[in-house]
Amino acid sequence: MKTWPVPEWLGELPSRVNAGAFAHEAGFGPQYVVNGALAELTTIKVGGPAEVLATVHDWGQMAALRRFCTERKVALTLVGKGSNMVVRDGGIGGVVVLMGKGVDRVEVRGEEIYAEAGVACGTVARAAREAGLAGLAFFGGIPGSIGGALRMNAGAYGSETFDALVQVWCLDALGEERVLKPLELKPRYRGTELPEGWIYKAGLWRLAVGDKEQIREQMREINRARSSSQPLHMPSSGSWFKNVVLPRDIEGLGKAGEKVNAWKVVDAAGCRGWVEGGAQVSEQHCNFFVNTGNALARDFDVLSERVEVAILDKLGIVIGREVRFVGVDG
Template sequence: MFPDIVPDLLAAMPELRGKLEANAPTASLSWFRTGGPAQTLFSPADTGDLAYFLARLDPKVPVLVVGLGSNLLIRDGGWEGVVIRLGKGFAEISVEPNHRVRAGAGAADVKVARAAAEAGIAGLSFLRGIPGTIGGALRMNGGAYGGETKDVLVEAKGVTRSGETVSYTNQQMGFTYRHSGVPDDVIFTEALFEGRPGNPEEILAEMNAITEARSSTQPVNTRTGGSTFKNPPGRKAWELVDAAGCRGLRIGDAQVSEMHCNFLINHGSASAAEIEGLGEEVRRRVREASGVELDWEIKRVGLSGA
């Protein structure tokens, strides 16, 4: 349990509209369903509420932003500081002229893909294959099945650690493979995408094909964090993991997926330490077998357990 700082925050922020919770469980915030508590969990009402909060928060207090938590591992000791959960106030999706879609950072990628498809906007179907939110796609240049965020983004908006509202053009995002060059302390709040004219039925068929491909090749209905490691240049991470003999490797209730060995699975009671330890063991074996150093794609945060 961390010291309760909620009373002090409320005193400093009398006009705050969002919800604050002390020592909040975080297991439900990530797909792995594990991890220690958040010293403070904040669910802002909207972008204005978020900016108000950040402008008045002590800059020394660490902040972690969470969407759906699909590629997140919170360690067993939890997060000392504030975890910001972007919920309903950041989940709006609207279709605009010129084949554009505007979406809040808390909107699920799949819902944005579907909204575009129903409006006859092609080019955003790849979002169906990313199990996260728009905020995560912006931060990591999320991509799948031949498309990346950088291919369709017009601009992104966010709030800085000091509460200032900022915006970035596609070029200013500094996109590279699974990375954006925007400072880490900027919290994305909204994105504007542009596709191209398309036939709704054909686009939905493309999305269904992506759904079938994911279901047949990835452990989608398990406690997992999605792709564990980034693909090294010119290589496939899963092939390197497989060649190192790690398919099915297990530590406690944490296991390398038999179906797709770039996925780690929590079979029920795995600790964050077991999951991370398994990932590090995989990295060690791949390094010994091939000389390749795998980089984590899953974001690992927080304090180690006692």
């Protein structure tokens, strides 16, 4: 596993104290750790360290850090809640950012919900429910943060992040705030087109008034469905592959042009339960890759490639990953 040397650029900062204020005199002072462990900060529990692991507590810190890294050509990576990502065994160079308290605000504004990037999706779902606003119950089934949900247009149970979104706040590569209409980000299935170096700051959703108890029951049903069908007791990154549009009629899957759940494709290729080192295609839900203990990021990469090849060979389907691999190989 890679251990990063203390980066030269860190020594250029006007303030450098052990696990103390990171460039406090420069005006953004998040807490930082050199060679900060990342595996336990992800839901799949693998990966090497961050060259510098910094925690920001307000948007002024985040903006200054974004500008600092851009001007000095230092890579900056956001972790969020650590879901839907695999950190490679060599870790991540540059600055890896955790969002602490202070960048996780949620506000009910009449029939609208404002939520910042650092807040958990489930927290936003509950806020909408308690306000009697319908349309965000599906967030209760997404284990990540709002920032990650905006980045990938996360979705579940027939809904997506951008469905009721009316405004988006971002920080550009120099830390300046930008306000955008959702269509400017060209949302698509599991993706958006955020300019390079930009960071999602917040979103505003316009919702319909609903019955609080009906919304509560909808969220309970989502939780029941997750508990019964997903391996929530094991470390994983969530859904591994994107759903696919069938290129032709395939017996047992559907007609050409139909969208099919990724787990059905993995299962049809005979990959349920496949193992590589400590990584396994879940027996319970085969669009989940689980850490059975002591897995390496490389195990998941190799296993994914094996499954992708089997799907292509047996079904003629090119399947794409929903999960992100970040960092360098060990």
